[in-house]
Amino acid sequence: MAASTKMKTPYQNHIDKADFDHVYEPAEDSFLLIDALEKDLHYLKVKNPTFCLEVGSGSGVVITAFGMAFPNTFCISTDINFKACEMSATTANYNNVLLEPVNMDLISFFVDKKFDVIIFNPPYVVTKTEECGGTDIVASWAGGVKGREVTDRLLNMIPKKLAEDGTFYLLLIEENIPNEVVEIMKIYGYKSELVIKRRVRNEHQLVLKFYK
Amino acid sequence: MKLITHNMLTSKCLKGVTTGYPLSIKATNVKVTEVDFNPEFITRIIPKLDWDVLWSAADSIGHSEGLPKTVEPKFEDDEEFLKKAHRVLLEIEVEEGHLTCPESGRQFPISKGIPNMLLTEAEVQ
Numbered sequence: 001m002a003a004s005t006k007m008k009t010p011y012q013n014h015i016d017k018a019d020f021d022h023v024y025e026p027a028e029d030s031f032l033l034i035d036a037l038e039k040d041l042h043y044l045k046v047k048n049p050t051f052c053l054e055v056g057s058g059s060g061v062v063i064t065a066f067g068m069a070f071p072n073t074f075c076i077s078t079d080i081n082f083k084a085c086e087m088s089a090t091t092a093n094y095n096n097v098l099l100e101p102v103n104m105d106l107i108s109f110f111v112d113k114k115f116d117v118i119i120f121n122p123p124y125v126v127t128k129t130e131e132c133g134g135t136d137i138v139a140s141w142a143g144g145v146k147g148r149e150v151t152d153r154l155l156n157m158i159p160k161k162l163a164e165d166g167t168f169y170l171l172l173i174e175e176n177i178p179n180e181v182v183e184i185m186k187i188y189g190y191k192s193e194l195v196i197k198r199r200v201r202n203e204h205q206l207v208l209k210f211y212k
Numbered sequence: 213m214k215l216i217t218h219n220m221l222t223s224k225c226l227k228g229v230t231t232g233y234p235l236s237i238k239a240t241n242v243k244v245t246e247v248d249f250n251p252e253f254i255t256r257i258i259p260k261l262d263w264d265v266l267w268s269a270a271d272s273i274g275h276s277e278g279l280p281k282t283v284e285p286k287f288e289d290d291e292e293f294l295k296k297a298h299r300v301l302l303e304i305e306v307e308e309g310h311l312t313c314p315e316s317g318r319q320f321p322i323s324k325g326i327p328n329m330l331l332t333e334a335e336v337q
């Protein structure tokens with residue numbers, strides 16, 4: 001039996017457009033991340049993850065797409081924005097995926113080394129430090145210095161929370177200086193690989209993966 | 213919030229807290245939803261959980277009846293056990309209530325099934 005090599009796009013028509021005033025609306029970056037996971041589908045199927053966590057799940061499209069492709073994986077999501085947690089729950093529900101959203105900063109409340117897969121599409125826009133760190137829609141894009149303030153805090157937690165043989169997928173743009181991220185992760189003992197990249201208007205988006 | 217999730221949460225990131233595990237649960241509204249039984253999934257998840265914590269959590273919200281206190285070595289062949297585990301792990305959800313840090317007493321509300329664990333800067337380690 002040939003396993004499917006495609007990931008399905010979750011149904012999203014249940015979402016009231018007005019809710020996107022408060023929660024990040026799925027955009028090219030969201031779909032690039034789904035495409036990256038699809039590109040890595042074979043690798044992930046072999047890994048057969050037990051626990052998958054999406055950090056900052058927003059509308060929930062990415063983790064729901066993951067859950068649809070991996071019915072034997074338990075999916076958890078976090079977001080600093082409570083409304084995003086609610087929307088993630090509904091999106092998963094409409095697509096028959098079991099998802100557990102928790103409203104928290106990054107992954108700070110989880111026990112160590114449980115997650116086989118961690119996924120993050122961070123707030124990556126370069127802004128002033130003061131703009132980043134909120135809990136509303138601004139937190140969906142405002143990334144502070146180099147657009148990396150939120151991402152760098154997560155990088156620091158990965159060695160503790162990711163399972164030893166786990167994989168971490170991270171979306172970045174060129175302005176975030178991906179090479180620096182690769183260097184930081186190398187210091188933490190991780191190898192890295194470029195999974196996919198795409199130019200969207202003036203933005204160069206890419207997805208990196210990290211593993212030991 | 214399902215009890216699998218509770219099994220994975222600790223408040224050790226709070227200032228002055230060393231273990232923060234397990235959080236205690238106070239539920240004011242527990243929902244039971246039917247979920248398709250997937251023995252393969254339940255079998256692989258059980259060894260990755262702290263069963264004592266799961267049992268006590270189920271007990272604290274009034275759903276430990278018939279649930280064994282320990283996991284037998286050959287649990288994967290015991291369909292009746294797997295069905296009980298399935299119910300406690302996936303079908304029971306705390307909709308409203310709160311979680312409490314065992315050391316600091318800090319409470320985290322659960323509303324619409326979602327635990328709210330946001331902290332103020334002063335609370336972070």
Ligand SMILES: C[S@@+](CC[C@H](N)C(=O)[O-])C[C@H]1O[C@@H](n2cnc3c(N)ncnc32)[C@H](O)[C@@H]1O
Pocket residue numbers: 024025026027029030033055056057058059060061062078079080081084104105106121122123124136139140141150
């Ligand atoms: C670029 S959006 C991505 C949303 C969704 N994952 C997607 O791909 O469409 C970034 C998300 O991260 C969340 N976020 C920002 N800072 C966070 C933090 N410190 N902890 C958890 N989530 C955070 C935002 O609320 C937002 O939902």
